[in-house]
Amino acid sequence: MPMSSQETKMALLGNLTTGIRQVRQAQRADGPACVLAIGTANPANCVQQEEYADYYFRVTNSEHLTELKAKLNRICTKSAIKKRYFHHTEELLQGHPEFLDRTLPSLKARLDITATAVPELAAAAAAAAIAEWGRPAADITHLVVGTYASAHMPGADHRLASLLGLDPSVRTTMLYVNGCASACAALRVAKDIAENNRRARVLVACAELTLIMFRAPQEGHLDTIISQALLSDGAGAMIIGADLEGSEGSLFEMVAASQTVVPATAHAAVGQFGEEGFLFHPCIEMPAIVRQNVERCLVDALGPLGLSGRWNDLFWAVHPGGRAILDGVEEVLQLEPKKLAASRHVLSEYGNMSGVSVIFVLDEIRRRHDEHRGLGVMLGIGPGLCLETMVLHACM
Numbered sequence: 001m002p003m004s005s006q007e008t009k010m011a012l013l014g015n016l017t018t019g020i021r022q023v024r025q026a027q028r029a030d031g032p033a034c035v036l037a038i039g040t041a042n043p044a045n046c047v048q049q050e051e052y053a054d055y056y057f058r059v060t061n062s063e064h065l066t067e068l069k070a071k072l073n074r075i076c077t078k079s080a081i082k083k084r085y086f087h088h089t090e091e092l093l094q095g096h097p098e099f100l101d102r103t104l105p106s107l108k109a110r111l112d113i114t115a116t117a118v119p120e121l122a123a124a125a126a127a128a129a130i131a132e133w134g135r136p137a138a139d140i141t142h143l144v145v146g147t148y149a150s151a152h153m154p155g156a157d158h159r160l161a162s163l164l165g166l167d168p169s170v171r172t173t174m175l176y177v178n179g180c181a182s183a184c185a186a187l188r189v190a191k192d193i194a195e196n197n198r199r200a201r202v203l204v205a206c207a208e209l210t211l212i213m214f215r216a217p218q219e220g221h222l223d224t225i226i227s228q229a230l231l232s233d234g235a236g237a238m239i240i241g242a243d244l245e246g247s248e249g250s251l252f253e254m255v256a257a258s259q260t261v262v263p264a265t266a267h268a269a270v271g272q273f274g275e276e277g278f279l280f281h282p283c284i285e286m287p288a289i290v291r292q293n294v295e296r297c298l299v300d301a302l303g304p305l306g307l308s309g310r311w312n313d314l315f316w317a318v319h320p321g322g323r324a325i326l327d328g329v330e331e332v333l334q335l336e337p338k339k340l341a342a343s344r345h346v347l348s349e350y351g352n353m354s355g356v357s358v359i360f361v362l363d364e365i366r367r368r369h370d371e372h373r374g375l376g377v378m379l380g381i382g383p384g385l386c387l388e389t390m391v392l393h394a395c396m
């Protein structure tokens with residue numbers, strides 16, 4: 001019997017729906033996103049932490065502020081940092097008196113420098129990741145770039161793509177001013193791209209330069225002193241992809257990602273661009289806020305995976321935001337000291353490179369792979385105040 005027009009319509013719709021579902025399935029990867037390679041880079045200028053107060057007060061012509069210098073010395077001594085790297089040098093600062101004096105406009109001059117310095121440092125880290133990955137740069141399909149140190153159009157993503165010789169069809173995403181959560185946010189985005197686009201190979205690159213906020217000390221501005229004591233420059237890059245091909249190997253499987261804003265803590269890490277560059281204010285309660293909220297956030301994020309409370313069964317890549325932050329996480333979760341050894345190592349050797357730091361920590365964890373098997377957690381701390389987690393499975 002011939003079909004009625006209604007039946008014909010329904011059959012066509014059914015075929016269409018099946019067809020669309022098949023197209024959608026074919027678009028997606030089968031396996032989970034994996035970290036395929038890691039690269040890091042730092043600028044050449046290295047300053048020992050024990051010499052930092054002398055260096056900083058000399059280059060800013062501020063030797064007369066003896067109490068502030070003594071305070072910076074106290075903080076440096078308690079920071080558990082040995083050395084830090086910076087793009088800016090004494091010579092560069094001498095050529096820019098406006099970077100020292102907060103009454104002079106300096107944003108344009110700072111951005112003129114970071115327009116090339118951010119993508120160049122990111123390119124150094126990315127080139128190392130691509131070399132380890134072993135495939136041509138032109139095989140990268142997506143690029144996710146994070147930084148707080150530039151604000152240009154076209155952005156650091158386009159300049160980086162050109163420096164690396166990426167294919168013009170590469171799909172780029174630029175993430176600005178995510179503070180210390182930049183790499184966590186970029187990796188969360190990369191995970192979704194890799195799992196939803198068959199054969200996608202995502203380059204994540206984050207670069208942070210403190211030049212955008214460098215200035216002389218001033219009474220009443222303790223945020224400058226704390227930033228000067230802890231923050232530093234660096235870049236980290238990773239290649240992310242699912243369904244490995246050829247010689248590709250997986251360092252970490254990206255199991256699950258989450259982000260939680262801690263209520264009523266918007267004041268904890270505040271930043272703003274102004275004529276005088278980037279003004280950053282990390283509040284003094286930051287370590288206490290993290291200590292009071294980290295376990296609840298982890299229970300919420302890891303509970304559904306059956307991992308809640310088994311903290312010492314996991315490996316940990318905690319953002320080394322400061323010694324007191326690591327101490328607080330270790331104490332609340334009752335972690336064995338070795339669990340935060342990679343984070344403490346990165347803090348000691350490089351300082352707080354903001355969002356880039358967790359890439360260095362994961363790089364360190366894969367070097368110590370005998371101690372870090374099975375499941376682990378990358379924990380980022382960023383503005384909001386937000387806690388970012390990603391559960392990882394070490395495959396090395």
Ligand SMILES: CC(C)(COP(=O)(O)OP(=O)(O)OC[C@H]1O[C@@H](n2cnc3c(N)ncnc32)[C@H](O)[C@@H]1OP(=O)(O)O)[C@@H](O)C(=O)NCCC(=O)NCCSC(=O)CC(=O)O
Nearest residue numbers: 078079179180222269282283284286321322323324382383
């Ligand atoms: C700075 C520290 C190493 C200091 O060590 P201790 O806490 O053990 O020592 P302490 O309490 O005696 O403090 C030393 C001196 O520093 C001062 N001090 C400490 N934190 C301060 C802050 N945020 N602002 C201004 N001053 C601060 C204290 O008042 C004290 O001054 P005095 O000696 O005169 O009494 C530690 O507090 C720390 O690691 N804090 C975390 C810093 C932080 O916020 N990091 C996150 C950056 S942002 C980030 O990573 C994420 C993001 O982007 O959101």
